[in-house]
Structure formats: structure tokens, C-alpha cells
Amino acid sequence: MAKQYKVVHCTVNGKEIEQVVDVRSSLTDMLRNDLHLTSVKKGCEVGECGACTVIINGEGFNSCIYLAVWAEGKEIWTLEGLTGPGGELSDIQQAFVDEGAIQCGFCTPGFIMTSWEIVNSGREYTDDELRKALSGHLCRCTGYENIFRAVKKTMLRHLGKYEEAELVNSQGITEYPEPMPFK
Template sequence: MTRKTVTCTINGKRREFSIDVRSSLSEMLRGEASLDSIKHGCDVGECGACTVLIDGRPFNSCIYLAVWAEGKEILTLEGLTDTKGTISDIQQAFMDEGAVQCGFCTPGFIMSSIPIITSDTPASREEIRKQVSGNLCRCTGYENIVNAIEKTQKKRIEERKGSGKK
């Protein structure tokens, strides 16, 4: 068993881990960093429950080797809540729109929605559906998940417009 040191930024903090080179990023984040929002639903990149952002782009962390994370910036669901426990608008929208049921796919969906809500180009419902189609949910029929993302996207675009005018 070969071990290797991986240094990366996780949720804004520089971290260093000594890991088995065979480990996936999801195993490192759950096992070494105790970031339990990362869920394993298939272990082969089919379900999206382990989605995290790597340098701003969503990846299935179960099929991303931990060693590839060297020097990368990783954002997990835990990183969306600030140090005082205030949650982000997309998390609040998932609550308010009833986009959460069993909750197991929720962390992955919220992470996959971040590129949509941070983009300056408004996405149609159809485009939102396309962008989260790597995440599977069996409880909600996706209806309220799409609603939550659409609502947050609109709100953020309005906010950016508002601040731009000032």
C-alpha cells in the first residue's frame, strides 16, 4: 500500500492529508476530513450524491482520485454555511420549496446547482434540468428541486443587477 501526501484547500482552509493512493476524493473527504455531506449512492459516478466543486466545477468525488486533488480548491456542502451557522440562499430555497425529502441526494444537488446560480446567463427550466441530470433523486420527481434552483438563480441575477446599478 503506497501512501502519499495531498495538500489542497477545502472550504477555504488549506489542508494536508496522508492517504492511500487508491483512495477516491470522496473517501478522503469523508474519512479524513469528516465531511459527511458527501454521500455514496453508487461509487461509480452514476448518482451524483457525492458531488463537490473542484476549482468551481462539479465533479463526482467518488471517481476522482484523492491524489488528483493536489493544489485544488474544493468546496463541499459544509462550506456553504458560514462560521456563525448562517446558511446560503440556495440551501434556504431547498427548504422553502420542499426540494428535500429523504435528503440523501440533497448535498449533491445543491453543489451541482452552484454553477447555475452563480452564472450571469439565466438558465431556462429545461437548461436547469439538463445541468442537474447527473444527479439522481427518487423522492421528489425533481419538480421542487428545479423550482428551488430557478428561484435562487433569479434572485441572484436581480441582486447582481441591483448592485451593478449602484
Template sequence: MKRMVEFIVNGEAREMAVDGCRSLLDALRDDVGLTGTKKGCDVGDCGACTVLVDGEPVNACLILAVEAEGRSVETVEGLQPGVDRLHPLQDAFMRHGASQCGFCTPGILMMAKKLLDDNPSPTDEEIRFGLSGNICRCTGYTKIFDAIKSAAREMEAARP
């Protein structure tokens, strides 16, 4: 049975009819057309589907679309502040070669955003803890940590 759900995705109000058992991940990818959020394990183990719901990271594969009713959802597509600019995290990931296959990158970027929102100057240990729910099978994490630290410095320097 379908139910009407209204929520905000990347600052834009959305309304859609969804089955009660449809995951937020599937609704974002298939109904909204935002395919940046990846379906990895589909059981909440890998973090590839991490999005921010009301500013908190969640595995979109583990939350139902109906649970997003009246809430704000931010996906990796919402990071980019403009058509011709990248978020400092996105830019740093490119400059530091922090992704190889890129499948984990959207989820890691969203976790890193939350981490830097809460802690503008994290240590390696704080980054390790902050990303503990996100698995990367390619990079060995060193370049990811370097990119996050670089973005943190750039964001700190840009603050008034």
C-alpha cells in the same frame, strides 16, 4: 503506499497522508470529517457525491484524493456563508420542500451552485440539463426546480 497530499477544502488548507487508490470522496468523509458529501452508487452514476474542484463539478467517488493535490475543493459544507446564515440555495430548498430523504441534496446543491454561478437566470430546460447527472429518487424534481429558480431570483435581487 501513502502519499502526502495538500489541497484546499472550503477555503481551508489541508494536508494528509492518503493511499494512492483512495477516492476524494472517502478522504473528505473519513479523513477530513466532512460527511455532507454522500456516497451513493460509488461508480459515478447518481451524483450524490458531487463537489466542486477548482470550481468545476466532479463526482468525488471517481477522482482520487491524490488528484486533488494543489487544487481547491468545495463541498456542501462550504456553501453556508456564516454560522447564522444559509446559502440562498439551501434556504430555498428548505422553503420549497425540495428534499425528502435528502441523500441526493448535497450533490444537487453543488451542481445548482455551479449552474447559477455560470447562468444566474436559468430556464427549466437549462436546469434540467444542468442537473442531468444527479438522480433524486424521491421528489420528482418539481420542487427542486422551484427552489433553484427561487434562489436564482433572490441572488439576482441581492446583486449590486
């Protein structure tokens, strides 16, 4: 059976690319195999684990169930695009390191892409909303609390709430100091 190919034009991590793909290829396949962006992980391939998450036109998508041909004209960001020119980590990546939100690291790129979308939304999520926003990702190592804390602290810092970010305890709860007793 003859395969059908198509040329896809899109922007990946700020660079314009032109790539010939099999029309059945997933975006994960194109990013990993053709563009060698291996931060995009192949996990479940059914859209459940979130390890393949990339940002397309500002929104998070499971690239494993997204056809490469649908990327025509789109702006795509993967984890590789978040680091600085000298390999400096972005603030959300650094927060994952600082909070010990990484163990085996397989789920980490996907988590960071969704977190990036969250922290750049300019919105203050409640703890409940934040947990729900991250619920499209599975992590079998960390138990989620450290990841949650890293995202929450970075979100607060992006909103200029530096002091509040320092009050987030190990359970991810913001612990406000007791008010001084009135005399």
C-alpha cells in the same frame, strides 16, 4: 502487497489542508473519512447518482470516481463550506427548504453543490438547460419539480430578477401576468 501513500495539499472549504492518502483512495473517502465532511454521500460509487458531487476549481465533479491524489493544489468546496460562521444557511440551501425540495435528504448535498455552481455562473439558464444541468443527480423521493423550482428561483434572484422569481409556479414555469387590455 505494500500500499503506496502520498501527501495531498489542497484547499477544502477555504482551509488549507495536508493529508496522507492511499493512492487508490477516492476524493469521497478522503473528504468523509479523513476530513469528516459527511455531506459528501457515498451513493452508487460509479459516478451515476451525483450524491458525492463537490466543486473542484469551480466545476462540479463526482468525487467517488475522482482520485484523492488528483486534488493536489486544487480548491475544493463541499456543502459544509456554504453555511455561514454561525451555521446560517446559504440562499440556495434556504430555497431547498422553502420549496420543500428535500425529503430523505440523501441526494440533497450533491444537488445543492451543482445548483451552487449554476446560480453563481452569472448565466440565465432556460428551463430546458436547467433540467439538463441537473440531470447528473438522481432523487428517488421528491420527483424533481421542487428541486427545479428552488434552483430556478435562486438563479433568478442571483440575476436580480426578484419579481420574476416570485412568478415561478408550482410546476416551475414562470407565469407572467396577462397584459392589461388596451383601451
